Amino acid sequence: MAASTLTEVARLAGVSPATASRVLNGSARIPGKDIADRVRQAAESLGYIPNAQAQGLAKSSSGLIGLIVHDIADPYFAAIARGVQEAAREQHKMVLLATTVGAPDSEKEAVAAFAARRADSIVIAGSRTSRAEDLEGNTELAAELDRYCRNGGHVSVIGHGIVGAAAADGYHVVNVPNEELAAHLATELATSREEDFVIVGGPEGLFTSDDRIRGFQRGLASAGLPAADVIRTDFTRAGGFEAGLALAARITASQPGTETKRLCIFAVNDVMAIGAAAALRSQGLRIPRDAAVAGFDDIETLRDFRPALSTVHLPLEEIGRQAASRAAGPSADDAGSPPITGQVILRRSTEVAHPTSAESVA
Amino acid sequence: MAASTLTEVARLAGVSPATASRVLNGSARIPGKDIADRVRQAAESLGYIPNAQAQGLAKSSSGLIGLIVHDIADPYFAAIARGVQEAAREQHKMVLLATTVGAPDSEKEAVAAFAARRADSIVIAGSRTSRAEDLEGNTELAAELDRYCRNGGHVSVIGHGIVGAAAADGYHVVNVPNEELAAHLATELATSREEDFVIVGGPEGLFTSDDRIRGFQRGLASAGLPAADVIRTDFTRAGGFEAGLALAARITASQPGTETKRLCIFAVNDVMAIGAAAALRSQGLRIPRDAAVAGFDDIETLRDFRPALSTVHLPLEEIGRQAASRAAGPSADDAGSPPITGQVILRRSTEVAHPTSAESVA
DNA sequence: CTGAATTGGGAAAGCGCATTCCCACTGCGT
DNA sequence: ACGCAGTGGGAATGCGCTTTCCCAATTCAG
Known part of the structure; x- marks a missing residue:
């Protein structure tokens, strides 16, 4: 027994498919109360579930929103995914997930797959x-x-526009003030200290990393x-x-003995910071x-990491949510x-070091 | 300019849509080399992307696999999701995500939504x-x-069958030996110790929790x-x-002073254990x-949690992968x-406490 | 050299639904 | 009483693709 169709429901209710369609989905024209009830009851008794594919084909829209992340198990992306998921729920859409390892060509594939499924919108994180070496991939993407x-x-x-992407409409960027925040962090850290600063950054060319590095340096300066x-x-x-x-x-x-200053290590994201801390x-x-x-990021994992890590809090969930709704909204406001x-x-x-022994005495 | 269609490709290549379809998708009948090349070239030049909705409608299968989790940002689920995602990639399918907060009725909704999209298979974690109070919801689910x-x-x-679910074919359960493992953990912990054991469990009726509690008690016994x-x-x-x-x-x-034994706390999952540790x-x-x-679980977060937490390692990713492929495979083996x-x-x-001071001397 | 078995391409019928027309029927005004 | 706008339902078309069926062109055996 295959899933029952609209036509079957209509037949059972003794109406035309057109009418059944109108009552079961929010159409502009709402059939009469009595007939509507008949249809609804028929649908209920048949356990009718509309075929979203057919609906999508007919109205060319799918109720899908595509999400591209590097790795869904990374707390950073997981938090964003949660936000996207929430926004999707509000929009009565579903989230289609694709994980690339950050490779542009694999992201391109994901976009094509989303396009094939006629996703209403796509959110790209990472x-x-x-x-x-990514130039070609970026262009294709x-x-x-x-x-x-x-x-x-x-x-x-999220974060930074695709290199080479034309500013088509329907194309949004959720800006994250990485540079400013990193600068701010640096100035905070620089206050009344005598330390040597070291930045642990990602590979050159990664915007997020580069922005944070630049900001931090500026802050120090x-x-x-x-x-x-x-x-x-x-x-x-x-x-x-x-x-x-x-x-x-x-x-x-x-x-x-040498009177060297303490090292202050700024890792451009929390997982790197955690790694560095573990190494130390x-x-x-x-x-x-x-x-x-x-x-940087203030991922949820940090909550239970000791020593408590200084960082820059980013409203990851909100970022995901905003990305999802920005793309969905009819450009609303x-x-x-x-x-x-x-x-x-x-x-x-x-x-700063506990003012114990030497220092407190001095 | 709407996305180009198969028909357009066919026209450009000077063949019928049927032929175009045959060459662009793995059909049983493969057209002649020359004609195939023409079609492929036409598709390429038009930037043709097949409409998955239409394809799905025509062959009634969607290349989608639905995943239901409580919360995608929970490391436990995130790890499973990663596994599912991997399996999906291998099967050339995409993952459709739904997060419920564990509420059966919301899970039911998710299943309906997946059914509407004609997902090829559904993986339910959690x-x-x-x-x-969940009885009704479970029945509906x-x-x-x-x-x-x-x-x-x-x-x-994953873990435990749905209450009240008939053993329909197409219905699989990925069993996790929660009870056995908990028992094993208990016996390991009980070895040469004098401690009071306490179990921090979830609400009564949660199978995973109950199984682990039962197992642990059995181990102690x-x-x-x-x-x-x-x-x-x-x-x-x-x-x-x-x-x-x-x-x-x-x-x-x-x-x-009183000579009380040390407390040994077994939390039925890692996040609870982390919470308990934080409280202490x-x-x-x-x-x-x-x-x-x-x-219990050995979630990735534990890697950087101090003190290093004893736990029961579960191959979360593998579990997700297995769930996804078990459901997909033509019941293969x-x-x-x-x-x-x-x-x-x-x-x-x-x-056990460091054999320092008193004890080591005694 | 002819008839049968292939081969390779096209025509057409859906897949399940939304939607545009179109038509029969009301109720109103003058 | 007649015509008109307005209302509520149905027939039909199309969304983009797959797939069965059919037909023309080959090829091969006898």
């Missing part, structure tokens, strides 16, 4: 890149998106401090760990005693949603 | 419940699933120990925290010195995938 937009699709990308060293590594926990190992070596090497700990170093560490703002949060990981 | 299955859908639920107290609370971090607070009070109360810490208690804590197994992992949180 940092954009301007690396040379941009082309695919452009075509999607021209066919009436809506795209909203405005505080009258010299630019920080930058270690380039993977934009992952593993990358952070690796950098952390290198830094640990540097710290222990300079330890002996694995080398017997303690935070914040032997080094300060700060991250283009400035309808407030711009994304973050917040520097200083926690224990960057506290 | 503990089943047998609570009285079961009915909905049953209908979905009868219409050719495939369902696989087989080790000749008395049954542990059970604290019922929410199946969340907050629930764990609350219970942790209560336990902290109990510990500090009995602290003074907030009260100035230290793990494992003042109490031992163990969880019904025993094709190996049963899920877990592994007790003892870490620092349940170590």
Whole structure:
């Protein structure tokens, strides 16, 4: 027994398919009360479930919203996904998920798949890149998106526009003030301290990473401090760990008596910061005693990470929600949603050393 | 300019739509090489993207696999989602996401929505419940699933079958040996210790929770120990925290000199364990010195949680993958995938007190 | 060299629904 | 009492694609 169709319902109710369609879906014309009840009852007794594919085909819209992330199990993306999901629920749409590992060509594929399914809108999360090796991929991705937009699709990308994407309408960017926030973090961290700053960043060309690095340096500069060293590594926990190992070596090497300043490590995202912290700990170093560490994003995982990590809070869920609704809304109040703002949060990981022993006496 | 259609491609290539369809999709009949090339080229130049809705309508299958979780940002579900996503990619399908907060009626809705979209299969994660207040919802959910299955859908639920679901074919359960593993954990923990055991469980009726509680008690019993107290609370971090607070009070109360055994707390999942640990810490208690804590699941978050939490490792990703492919496969080798197994992992949180001071001397 | 078995392409009938027309029927005004 | 706008339902068309069926052109056996 295949799923029952509208026609069957209509027949059972003794009306035409047209009428049945009108009562079961919000049509402009609402049939008479009595007949409507008959149809509804027939539908109920048949356990009728409208075929969304057919509906979509007929009205060319699918009630689908596509979400592209690097990795759904990454807390950063998971939080955004939650927001998108919420927005989708409000719009009575469903979320179609695609995970790419950040590879533009795989993102392009995802866009094509979404386009094939006639997704009403697409949300792309995950940092954009301007690396040379991604150039071709980016171009293709941009082309695919452009075509999607021209066919009436809506795209909203989180953080930074796609390189080479024309400013088609239906194309939105949810801006995240990475640079400003990083600058702010730097100035906060620079206050009344004497530390050497080091930045643990992602590969060159990753916008999110680059923006945060630039901002942080600017913050330091405005505080009258010299630019920080930058270690380039993977934009992952593993990358952070690796950098952390290198830094640990540097710290222990300079330890002996010499009056070196404490190291303050800024990792451009929280998972990297966690990795770095883990590396330091694995080398017997303690935070914040032997080094300060700060991250960025304020992912949920941080809640139970010790020492409590200083970071920049980003309303991840809200970002996801906004991306999803910005793309969906009939461009409703283009400035309808407030711009994304973050917040520097200083926690224990960057506290100044306890004024114990020597210092407190001195 | 709307997306180009198969017909347009066919016209441009000078063939019939039928032929175009045959070459652009894996049909049984493959047209001649020359003609195929013409078609492919036409498709390429037009940037043709097949309309998946129409395809689905025509062959009544959608290339969609529905995933139902409580909360996509929960690391437990996120890990499963990753597995499902991977399996989906292998099957060249896309994942449709639905988050319910564990409410059966909202799960029912999700199933209906998936059915409407003619999802090829549905994966349901998240503990089943047998609570009285969910009875009605469960029945409806079961009915909905049953209908979905009868219409050719495939369902696989993780952990424990839906209450009241008929054993329709197309209905699979990925079994997780919760009870056995919990028992195993208990015996491991019971070895050469003198501790009071306490179980922090979810609300009564949650199968996952109940199974683990039962298993743990059985393990204790087989080790000749008395049954542990059970604290019922929410199946969340907050629930764990609350219970942790209560336990902290109990510990500090009995602290003074009295020769009380150390408390060993088994939380039925990791997030609850984390909550409990956080609560203890907030009260100035230290793990494992003042109490031992163990969880279940081995979620990724644990990697960076200190003290390292003892737990039972579950191959979450594999579980998700298996659920997705079990449902998809043409029942291929019904025993094709190996049963899920877990592994007790003892870490620092349940170590016996350091044989320092008193004890080592004595 | 002819008839039968293939082969390869096209025509056409849906898949399940939305929607535009179109028609029969009311109720109103003058 | 007649015509008119207005109302409520049905017939038919099309969304874009798959697939069965059919027919012309080959090919091969006898």
